[in-house]
Amino acid sequence: MANRKPRAGALLTLEEVYRKPVGPASDPKSLYALLLRFVAWRRERNWSETTLKTQTHHDYRFILWAAERGLNYGAEITRPILERYQRHLYQYRKANGEPLSTRTQRTALQPLQVWFRWMAQQNLILANPAADLELPRLEKRLPRTILSVDEVETVLGLCDLNTPMGIRDRALLELLWSTGIRRGEVAKLEIHSPDFSRRILTIVQGKGKQDRVIPVGLRALRWLRRWLYQVRPEVLVNPECKALFLAMDGVEGLTTSGIT
Template sequence: MSSNLNTVLATPFGDDSDPRGFWLLLLEHVEHLQVRNFAADTIRIRANYVRAFALWCLERDLTQPANVTKPILESYQRYLYRYRKENDQPLSWRSQNLHLAQVNQFFRYLVKYNHLPFNPASELELPKQPKSLPKAILSPDEVERILAEPDATTTLGLRDRAILEVFYSSGIRRAELCRLRLEHIDVDRQTIFIKDGKGQKDRYVPVGLRALLWIARYVENARDKLLLDQKEPTLFLTRDGKPLNPDSLTEYARKYIQSSGIEKSGACHIFRHTMATLMHENGADIRYIQAILGHERLETTQIYTRTSLRKLLEVHGQTHPAERPDDDSAPETESNQ
């Protein structure tokens, strides 16, 4: 088990000796996923959401999955809808959907392996997820301002500049960047090898010469100062010589965005959104962007066709009657008076 999964399953709940209780059946389900080589993040997420549901059931004296009916699941769905986080904000529709979908997968497993005769969640109607656009997209000038924030004369500043350059050039996810190794960088082919990306899928991602130069500067001038174990293969290291974790990357990226004075929310993922949007605006085929980002479905990538405004503005300016130069209704300027 990964350390994160160990944290989720650190404390037994309910009757931990009941073979039909939530605890032992969840452990069996986790082992089933591990044996079939499911991604560690997938297993952790499944265990976390099933655990949350089990605790909710135990508070209502529902000690076994066999006690759960469709009306009980509908009650849990209403609970998720009304739930408020510490900041008094509700759970997002995506989060509500994910809670229920993972519980449904757990019950499907229980039916498949004869722990239950039927799945009470099979006909549960999940909340529809809104097709929301990325909250913020950076302009090229804004990106350059952020990239200039790390102090590249220091060891950690040079590391952080290289990290931001990689994010912007390749659009990789933060977890993928944390797992990068030295041998994953192919300078001759100008590619980065992504090992076990989302869905445990490998892929090659193009990376620009500028990002490669910053990686080279980091490796030559900073990485050895952070390295404690000569056998450590990870590319980007903490001040303690260990691989970075995704949450730390989020803190670094958000810090540099804020210090640049750019009032847009976001962290690591904003570079991914920005790269895809700007590439599409500059003529990149959406199918190539899909391959770079590692999206399984094209419809996931097509969100960037809705955020690419430059071409829409050009067409609007060229064809809308009110935008034509000979429009008599345009307000007069001082030079026309």
């Protein structure tokens, strides 16, 4: 098998994982088959696709690493094997020669803990080899860069207010600055999400599939109102689209990557 190392770039999609079987994939006891079974089990319990994508990516990378060493079954994975994989992550170097950060190493190992615990609970393996796996300790650091108020105002002022896109972007940035919500939550906002009279924003199925209501500052509300009632109707092409922030084709809402 070719030497394939964990990729530092974008996460693999679930579709990519399905298209790239590893080892004796047809054997129901193989690691690859157990991973697909685990994904199906979590989907049945309404776990978010984002969580599934992240965890499946890291579990799949471990399967590749194990397969390169002739390990294809859950019963073959022991605590020393997992510790060996942990050392592999510690020693791994990216294309630019830098090591993986402690946080990245933890992010790669935590899904394995969840997956092997599930295997043990389902009696698919005799014992959980990841039960006492000690993860790297996170360093406690302050953010490297904190924008001053003047710097934030400079960023907000970059939007071209002579264009519909500029007004949309200004409203979006003002909302992010006022509330601190996530990009994925912005992408799910609809035209009825802001309540201007109560000065609140309703987030439906945010992180952890939790609904929440958060306050919004007056300035952000003014920009939202301008976008929603003055500019959005001019951009809208598809009347069925209820997304608060439209892509500039007017057909659908902004995606998370579009917001980025």
